[in-house]
Amino acid sequence: MSLKRRDFLLSGAALSAASLLPAFRAAAIAAAGPPATTLSPSQALARLVAGNMRFASGASTQLSHLTRIDALSSGQAPWAVILSCSDSRVPPEIIFDQGLGDLFVIRIAGNYAESGGIGSMEYAIAHFHSPILLVMGHSSCGAVHATVDNLKDGSPPVPGNIQDVVTAIRPAVQAVLHDPGDIYANAVAENVRENVARLKAIGPVIGPAVKAGKLEILGGVYDLKTGDVALL
Numbered sequence: 001m002s003l004k005r006r007d008f009l010l011s012g013a014a015l016s017a018a019s020l021l022p023a024f025r026a027a028a029i030a031a032a033g034p035p036a037t038t039l040s041p042s043q044a045l046a047r048l049v050a051g052n053m054r055f056a057s058g059a060s061t062q063l064s065h066l067t068r069i070d071a072l073s074s075g076q077a078p079w080a081v082i083l084s085c086s087d088s089r090v091p092p093e094i095i096f097d098q099g100l101g102d103l104f105v106i107r108i109a110g111n112y113a114e115s116g117g118i119g120s121m122e123y124a125i126a127h128f129h130s131p132i133l134l135v136m137g138h139s140s141c142g143a144v145h146a147t148v149d150n151l152k153d154g155s156p157p158v159p160g161n162i163q164d165v166v167t168a169i170r171p172a173v174q175a176v177l178h179d180p181g182d183i184y185a186n187a188v189a190e191n192v193r194e195n196v197a198r199l200k201a202i203g204p205v206i207g208p209a210v211k212a213g214k215l216e217i218l219g220g221v222y223d224l225k226t227g228d229v230a231l232l
């Protein structure tokens, strides 16, 4: 292709794109997706609790996810943000019996708040005004168990970036190392509590939303044996 012809095509494409921009904007306005949630933090929590009760009692209702796919193709309005573990047994959408577009989920082994995850939460809270953020740990969490064992018996460092996970969870384990009771369960709960406290104090989006009463941050622990989420 000659330079002149390529220039012509490029400029033609640019002109076409420019002339289409108003149409794109109009389409975006016309198809902006579902309206932002009007749920309060307590209403959102009640919805999560009810969904978990349905799941744990074998009465889940979210079986036909495709029924909402068209309505959500142009936008989303998730009403809850969940920080949970990557463990294959704890998918929030299933545990809380919710469908496409309901939950904005951040998953990482050990369900701790790190930079990219915090940015994801800030995005959801700033753009969708999700009224609740739940940090959810779970029983028998491998990431927490590995950190406990690493601290207790001085095991050699774990390989690769798994060390980052252990390092992030270590302060919570150290805080309960000498507490009575099950060290693993205590560490799971403490890890949730510490991340809730950390998130509440993080600016400039999450902390101010909490202070303004627009966002509630809660912690919970999912029981792998019963399917129940116990709020802390």
Ligand SMILES: [Zn+2]
Residues within 6 Å of the ligand: 085, 086, 087, 109, 110, 111, 138, 140, 141, 142, 143, 144
């Ligand atoms: Zn886990």
